[in-house]
Amino acid sequence: MMVLVADDDERLRAAIGIILKKAGYQVCEAGNGIQALSAFDEKRPDIAILDVMMPKLDGFEVCEIIRKSRARTPVLFLTAKSDIADKKSGFRSGGDDYLVKPFNEEELLLRVEALLRRSAPHGAGQASPWGEQAVRTVGSLRIDVLRFEVFVDGRKIDLTKKEFQILSLLSQRPGEVYTADEIIEHVWGIGYLHSSVSIPTHIRHIREKIEADPAHPKMLQTVWRFGYRLGD
Numbered sequence: 001m002m003v004l005v006a007d008d009d010e011r012l013r014a015a016i017g018i019i020l021k022k023a024g025y026q027v028c029e030a031g032n033g034i035q036a037l038s039a040f041d042e043k044r045p046d047i048a049i050l051d052v053m054m055p056k057l058d059g060f061e062v063c064e065i066i067r068k069s070r071a072r073t074p075v076l077f078l079t080a081k082s083d084i085a086d087k088k089s090g091f092r093s094g095g096d097d098y099l100v101k102p103f104n105e106e107e108l109l110l111r112v113e114a115l116l117r118r119s120a121p122h123g124a125g126q127a128s129p130w131g132e133q134a135v136r137t138v139g140s141l142r143i144d145v146l147r148f149e150v151f152v153d154g155r156k157i158d159l160t161k162k163e164f165q166i167l168s169l170l171s172q173r174p175g176e177v178y179t180a181d182e183i184i185e186h187v188w189g190i191g192y193l194h195s196s197v198s199i200p201t202h203i204r205h206i207r208e209k210i211e212a213d214p215a216h217p218k219m220l221q222t223v224w225r226f227g228y229r230l231g232d
Contacts, residue, residue, distance in 0.1 A: 001116060002026045002043055006036035006062065007051035007078060012101075016049065019105050020112070033057020037065060045073060047115055050095075052079040060093040067094035072145060074115035078103075097189035111190060118169070118186040136171040138231045141210060141219055143171050152210050162187060163206050166199075170220070170230035179227040203228055 003025045007013045010031065017027045028043045030036040032055045040048060040062075048066070050059035057065075063075050075095045096115055099108060136143045142151040145168050150157045159167065165187045170178060180199040184192050203222070207214040221229050 001047070002028060002045040003112065004028050004030065004036065004039055004043065004045035004048040004050075006030040006033070006039070006049065006054060006059070008032055008054050009051070016108065019108060023109055025112075033059070033062045036062050040066060040073075047074045047076065047112060049076045049078060049099075049112075052077055060089055060095075063093045063095050074118065076111055076115060098191065114185055114190055136168075138171055138174045139219060141171075141230075143168055150210070157209050159206065159209060163202060163209075166202055167206060167210075167220075167230070170228065174231040175229055177223045177227045177229045182227070199228075 001024075003020050005013055005016050005020070005027055006029070007016070008031050013029050013031070017029060020027050028039045028045060030039045034056045036048070036050060036054070037057070039045075048063075050062055052059040054062070059077055059079075063077075066073065066075065074097075077095050077098050078101060079098065080101045096118070097111055099111055136145065140153045144150075148164055150159055150164065150167060166183055169183060169186050178186075181193055183199050184195070184197050188195075188197055203220060204214070207217050207220050210219060211217045219230060221231075223229060
């Protein structure tokens with residue numbers, strides 16, 4: 001697995017590289033936003049770790065450009081800021097998780113592992129240039145993970161970003177049960193466990209959009225006391 005580490009602090013960048021290499025990852029580095037985009041295009045990393053406050057282009061701008069290329073490579077932001085407004089900007093730009101400086105080695109590796117696990121391809125379908133299954137079909141449901149589009153019986157469905165991410169996650173392994181905590185970890189990040197995120201509310205909203213009878217769902221099912229699954 002190749003990890004892009006982009007930070008203008010050379011010592012921090014080197015320290016992160018040592019941690020990742022010890023864990024078995026390959027590492028490519030960048031000292032500013034322009035270098036980060038160049039390394040991204042050249043190395044095609046499996047995950048990008050981006051400092052928010054970088055010269056030339058900040059981490060949010062780099063992430064937005066990456067997302068415009070339709071790349072679904074996981075993005076982990078590094079920041080010295082912990083205020084909620086900064087986090088909102090990061091997630092709106094297409095980021096997947098946050099890590100606030102200073103952090104320890106174990107937390108960094110746990111977040112990298114979780115993001116890579118979340119993005120791992122499963123099942124059959126059309127392969128994308130990024131190693132992810134671009135189109136997944138579960139019954140009458142069709143999910144294009146690169147175009148962020150969902151269709152039911154050929155009819156396009158409008159979902160919010162989080163609704164799409166939840167549905168995309170469940171579609172990776174149709175029939176497999178995901179607990180609420182697993183969904184939160186994969187979609188919001190491990191830092192949101194035990195937060196006020198309401199998975200039942202998100203599930204209800206998705207059902208209202210994809211199910212013929214949301215009160216008696218056929219596709220997005222609840223497995224009592226365990227969690228949720230897509231399909232049988």
